[in-house]
Amino acid sequence: MASDMASDTGSDTASGTKPPTTSARPVRPTGSLSAWEGMARQYDYWLTVLKRTWRGGVVSSFLTPLLYVVAMGVLLGGFIEGDPDRLEGASSYLAFVVPGLVASHAMTIAVSESTYPVMGSIKWHKTFFAQLATPLAVRDLVNAYVAFVMFRVASACAVFMLVIAPFGVFATWWGPILAWLSQVLVGFAFTTLVFSYSARLKSEEGFGLLFRLGVIPLTLFSGAFFPISNLGPVLEWVARLTPLWHGVSLSRMFCVDRIDWALAALNVTVLVTLTVVGWFLAVRNLDRRLEV
Amino acid sequence: MISARGLRKAFGDFEAVKGIDVEVRRGEAFGFLGPNGAGKSSTMRMIASVSPVSSGELRILGMDPATDGPAIRGRLGVCPQEDTLDNELNVFDNLYIYGRYFGIDRATCRERAQELLEFAQITDKAKAKVEDLSGGMKRRLTIARSLINNPDLLLLDEPTTGLDPQARHVLWDQLFRLKQAGVTLVITTHYMDEAEQLCDRLVVMDKGLIAAEGSPRQLIDAHSTREVAELRFGVGEHEALAEKIEDLGERIEVLPDRLLVYSDHGEDVVTAVLDRGLHPIATLVRRSTLEDVFLRLTGRSLAD
The missing domain is CATH 3.40.50.300 (P-loop containing nucleotide triphosphate hydrolases)
Structure with missing residues (x-):
């Protein structure tokens, strides 16, 4: 049976050019795909996933956060009259809370898309096992998965920011764009880290722990709803160590246009580092998990 | 390949x-x-x-x-x-x-x-x-x-x-x-x-x-005979009866529910068993299969 995609898989170059000894492993296995090709081949799969799930996504990605804005920002925030210095430079509580809300929203989407669905692809639907029987490698699976989650995070945050723009909460036109990129960065860090956690997890009980001891405290105490200086000196430093705070800090600085570039550089460094570490852990953990 | x-x-x-x-x-x-x-x-x-x-x-x-x-x-x-x-x-x-x-x-x-x-x-x-x-x-x-x-x-x-x-x-x-x-x-x-x-x-x-x-x-061909005679007796009798008929075949296997007698001529085995005054509940003569090969090689049946 003639193979019409032999050149795609690199099989035609495999046997002839291989060195006689196999002790030295090549940097890239024969026929392995470029990162881009590995993701492109999964495009159709993720497109069908998106077609299937976007309706539910609209509610959780767009509607829920808007309810938060109305309840926390407008109705609760109406009682709060802080001067801009106590609100980290925001002109109103709404202007203060929105950048934090969007950043923590980025985290929530990233976490929920990287918990049960990852376990499902390993344990329930075995999607990863089916995909791994093709030229795709574990690395390609992680890349495409993260890319899909990031599409969800980026689009949800963009819509959120656009909808909120007419309410006059942004100090400049360009600040919100940088804030949006910061929110995307939050998504990256949480997606890769939580993916690596989920890839190791044998039962879904671990997710309850993650939400109760991770997501909820982070949402409440990472400076999204109130300045972390209110926490007192010790807890303030604890808050500064959490990944979400770095995202909230960036998102708010850019939205209210009171930017400390040195702090911004630190925030970005932390989030990028977490993303890179998370990615390596995700690939390693999934690789170990799928070896049965 | x-x-x-x-x-x-x-x-x-x-x-x-x-x-x-x-x-x-x-x-x-x-x-x-x-x-x-x-x-x-x-x-x-x-x-x-x-x-x-x-x-x-x-x-x-x-x-x-x-x-x-x-x-x-x-x-x-x-x-x-x-x-x-x-x-x-x-x-x-x-x-x-x-x-x-x-x-x-x-x-x-x-x-x-x-x-x-x-x-x-x-x-x-x-x-x-x-x-x-x-x-x-x-x-x-x-x-x-x-x-x-x-x-x-x-x-x-x-x-x-x-x-x-x-x-x-x-x-x-x-x-x-x-x-x-x-x-x-x-x-x-x-x-x-x-x-x-x-x-x-x-x-x-x-x-x-x-x-x-x-x-x-x-x-x-290498690990079994051409035919197998399967003899089913009452529960618990197989072990004892095996001794009485083990000379009838090349080999005999005792399973919990039946005896397997390996011979190239299965029908002759059944006739000889009846001649000795033994009365199996059920008998079956069949060709050897890979199951018999497996039993021979490992001492266990595939279903175990």
């Missing part, structure tokens, strides 16, 4: 495959026969280049899975033991999307998917959900999916486990057609009839090792 030397697979302290030598040639149907836990599936996953070899040498299509994994997988078709079909996708999309993973362009993918639906006799189910298919249809879809890249080598892990007899025969027929089309098949099974039906050559695996190798006919 496949060449293994001293192949081993260990999971921590547990050694699933303990050093096997296997040679599979182009165009043949090769079987791994053995009970559950014999190391068949571990061997298959190493051949499928998804499970790293612990030690020994393995070459698939002339390549080393450790360094050429993606290139090898691009030319394999894999039908795993547990269905890994995507329940969220319809039948057609299961084929189409899988083809995309191999880098097949969209138009070719659609064409191939359509052909394979016909091959699997599920064309009318193209838009159906996977979960609405019968067990036999799911298996056929899994096999169809494994053919989307026109593989040189097709790996089938327990292809008919859990299917009813009719569905098994439909599947066997399709595997025959593939074999005639020149596809090399590697099959694991714990059904001796399946191994006899499908395999040109097979190895009997037990506890991670190869116990015997050859064609089904060769194995039966």
Whole structure:
């Protein structure tokens, strides 16, 4: 049976050019795909996933956060009259809370898309096992998965920011764009880290722990709803160590246009580092998990 | 197509495959026969280049899975033991999307998917959900999916486990057609009839090792007699009665529910048993099968 995609898989170059000894492993296995090709081949799969799930996504990605804005920002925030210095430079509580809300929203989407669905692809639907029987490698699976989650995070945050723009909460036109990129960065860090956690997890009980001891405290105490200086000196430093705070800090600085570039550089460094570490852990953990 | 030397697979302290030598040639149907836990599936996953070899040498299509994994997988078709079909996708999309993973362009993918639906006799189910298919249809879809890249080598892990007899025969027929089309098949099974039906050559695996190798006919000739007389007596009597008739055959096996007397002339054994004044509840004379070979080689039946 003639193979019409032999050149795609690199099989035609495999046997002839291989060195006689196999002790030295090549940097890239024969026929392995470029990162881009590995993701492109999964495009159709993720497109069908998106077609299937976007309706539910609209509610959780767009509607829920808007309810938060109305309840926390407008109705609760109406009682709060802080001067801009106590609100980290925001002109109103709404202007203060929105950048934090969007950043923590980025985290929530990233976490929920990287918990049960990852376990499902390993344990329930075995999607990863089916995909791994093709030229795709574990690395390609992680890349495409993260890319899909990031599409969800980026689009949800963009819509959120656009909808909120007419309410006059942004100090400049360009600040919100940088804030949006910061929110995307939050998504990256949480997606890769939580993916690596989920890839190791044998039962879904671990997710309850993650939400109760991770997501909820982070949402409440990472400076999204109130300045972390209110926490007192010790807890303030604890808050500064959490990944979400770095995202909230960036998102708010850019939205209210009171930017400390040195702090911004630190925030970005932390989030990028977490993303890179998370990615390596995700690939390693999934690789170990799928070896049965 | 496949060449293994001293192949081993260990999971921590547990050694699933303990050093096997296997040679599979182009165009043949090769079987791994053995009970559950014999190391068949571990061997298959190493051949499928998804499970790293612990030690020994393995070459698939002339390549080393450790360094050429993606290139090898691009030319394999894999039908795993547990269905890994995507329940969220319809039948057609299961084929189409899988083809995309191999880098097949969209138009070719659609064409191939359509052909394979016909091959699997599920064309009318193209838009159906996977979960609405019968067990036999799911298996056929899994096999169809494994053919989307026109593989040189097709790996089938327990292809008919859990299917009813009719569905098994439909599947066997399709595997025959593939074999005639020149596809090399590697099959694991714990059904001796399946191994006899499908395999040109097979190895009997037990506890991670190869116990015997050859064609089904060769194995039966080498390790069993032409016929077997099965004698069923009352519960608990078999052990004692075995001593009284063990001279009637070349060999005798005591199973919990019956005695197996191995002889080239089964009917003569039954006559002689009756002549000795013994009255089995039921008797059956049949040809030796791979089951008997397995019993001989391991002292256990395949169902254990």
